Amino acid sequence: MKQLLEFIPLILFFVVYKLAGIREAAVTLIIATIIQMIILKIKYGKIGQQQLVMGVAVVFFGTLTAYFNExxxxxxxxxxxxxxxxxxxxxxxxxxxxxxxxxxxxxxxxxxxxxxxxxxxxxxxxxxxxxxxxxxxxxxxxxxxxxxxxxxxxxxxxxxxxxxxxxxxxxxxxxxxxxxxxxxxxxxxx
Structure with a gap:
């Protein structure tokens, strides 16, 4: 379950990118990653260090991607x-x-x-x-x-x-x- 949960934001990013474009995909990735982190915290009581690094990086670089549409x-x-x-x-x-x-x-x-x-x-x-x-x-x-x-x-x-x-x-x-x-x-x- 945990491994599947980690790939959901990526799959959503892929689908939205193919259907709507970069900006929409980046926003979807950010939102899905934040939701993923919340679910991990609720379900497992903590967020692993690797997941936290990835989550922060996704939010930071995803925000830049969405803002500049690049x-x-x-x-x-x-x-x-x-x-x-x-x-x-x-x-x-x-x-x-x-x-x-x-x-x-x-x-x-x-x-x-x-x-x-x-x-x-x-x-x-x-x-x-x-x-x-x-x-x-x-x-x-x-x-x-x-x-x-x-x-x-x-x-x-x-x-x-x-x-x-x-x-x-x-x-x-x-x-x-x-x-x-x-x-x-x-x-x-x-």
Missing amino acids: LEFLKWKVTIVYALFALVLLISQFGFKKLLIQKLLGKEISLPEAVWVKLNVGWAIFFIICMLVNIVISQFFSDDIWVDFKTFGILTMTIVASLITGIYIYRYLPKENHSVTTQDDLQNKK
């Missing part, structure tokens, strides 16, 4: 946010010896330290790739292609990165020892 502001929002995410991961790891990926996921799963280090760097690289791809598409392709990329391309890239992460960490997850009692085992005990 999509460039939202294009830069994507670049800046992904650059910030990459920087925060890398600075926390190499500057403060803290692995933010482990802080985010460490409560749910237990992994060796070396795996957390690789995951932290891997996600930082992923954010840098998203940032660079966004720059290329926003600067050298049409606004329509950028909106399609922002809506579906980054989502697809995130899903692929999440799948790769899952495949990578699977071998490091603790294995549960379940003994299965078969009919032969029961007969041998008699």
Whole structure:
């Protein structure tokens, strides 16, 4: 439910952009993001730091986009946010010896330290790739292609990165020892 809620403002932005234009889409994005934040606060009791950063960035850059009727502001929002995410991961790891990926996921799963280090760097690289791809598409392709990329391309890239992460960490997850009692085992005990 929470993940679906995070994509609703983006989908609404996409639909309104295709039907009505940039200004209307930006206003829709801002309103939907504010409503999303309120729902997250009510339903989960808090808003995560990543969601808060994204929400503030959407409202700020969305307001500039709506006011100037210029999509460039939202294009830069994507670049800046992904650059910030990459920087925060890398600075926390190499500057403060803290692995933010482990802080985010460490409560749910237990992994060796070396795996957390690789995951932290891997996600930082992923954010840098998203940032660079966004720059290329926003600067050298049409606004329509950028909106399609922002809506579906980054989502697809995130899903692929999440799948790769899952495949990578699977071998490091603790294995549960379940003994299965078969009919032969029961007969041998008699």
